[in-house]
Amino acid sequence: MFGTLFFYYLFFMILASAVMMVTRKHVVHSVLYMLLMFFHIAGLYILLEAEFLAAIQLIVYAGAILVLYLFVIMLVNIKRVQTLREQLFGHLPFALVSAGLLCAGVVTVLARETLLKKPPEVVARVSTLSNPEALGQVLYTQYLFPFEVASLILLVALVGAVLIASRKI
Amino acid sequence: MTITLEHYILLGSLLFFVGMAGFLIRRNVFLMFMCIELMMNGVNICFVSFSHYYHNLSGQVFVLFVMTVAAAEAAVGLAIILTLYRNRETLNADEFRLMKH
Known part of the structure; x- marks a missing residue:
């Protein structure tokens, strides 16, 4: 019961802060609403x-x-x-039509189908471990190579950001 | 009434669509970047909920990778925005049309 209430609170707050973030005129206000949204996603x-x-959501994103x-x-x-004349609603019809069509499609599918027909057997979950331990075991064995690629992506982004921001183009 | 997987998928997809509409509506480059983050968060919610309901940790590992890419994208993208602002003195995406014609 408490979990249900908590979920609906989070559901409402995440969507409301996302809409507020998109519609604010000042960018700093949008960033603050985004912070609110990240906390609720955590x-x-x-x-x-x-x-x-x-924890990672709070540390990395927020x-x-x-x-x-x-x-x-x-x-x-x-x-x-x-003072920039920002065209807030210049592309509104196109955006609303395309997002609304996609949204209607997904909602129709979700209303008609059940995604989880039968739950699969518990295979990968190691029940005696805590979540970070289990995640670390999966990350450093099964996903070791993607993990290294991710570190390479971060290195490239670091070098690229410094290069782009410092050079006089 | 228990919370099923569909509830979470609905939340994730609604978040994705808010981000998508915002990306198409707003012309501020900052806002467009933040809308990309919004869409990534919608996808992340779907990943984590699938991971929870299917008892498989791969979804959470994927979320870690998505966060890595989001961090890299934010760093490079904000550097590009800074350079654009230094050269063009504006943040309106409609005025960046060097490659249009």
């Missing part, structure tokens, strides 16, 4: 028994990526951005 991960991902956004917003001249 709550959703806790509800889904993915505690490690909840702690690193959002701070990066805020820094760059501070670096650009915010006054000029504010």
Whole structure:
């Protein structure tokens, strides 16, 4: 019962803060609504028994990526951005039609079909381990090569970001 | 009434569509980037809920990779935005049309 209430609270808050984020005129307000949304998504991960991902969501998204956004917003001249004539609703019909069509399709499928016909047997879950331990075992054995590729992606992004931002083009 | 997998998928897909509509509506480059993050979070919710309901940890590992790519994308994208702003003095995506014609 408590889990159900908590889920509906998270459902409402995530969608509301996402809509608020998209519709704010000032970018800093959007970033703050995005922070609210990230916190609630972390709550959703806790509800889904993915505690490690909840922590990572807060540390990486709320702690690193959002701070990066805020820094760059501070670096650009915010006054000029504010006086910018922003066409908020210039592409509204096209966007709403395309997003609405896709949304209607997914909702129809979800309403008609049950995704989980029969739950598969518990195979990969190691019930005696906590979530970070089990995740680490899967990550460092089965997904070791993608993990190394991910580190390479981060290295390339690091070098690329420094190169692009520092060079006078 | 228990929460089923469909509830989570519905939430993830609605989040994805909000992000998609925002990406198409807004012309501020910052907002467009944040809408991409929104879409990635919608997909992440779907991954984690599948991982929970199918008792398989691969979904959570995928979420880790998605977060890695999101961090890399944010770093490179914000560097590009900074360079664009230095050269063009604007953040409106409609005014970046060097390659249009």
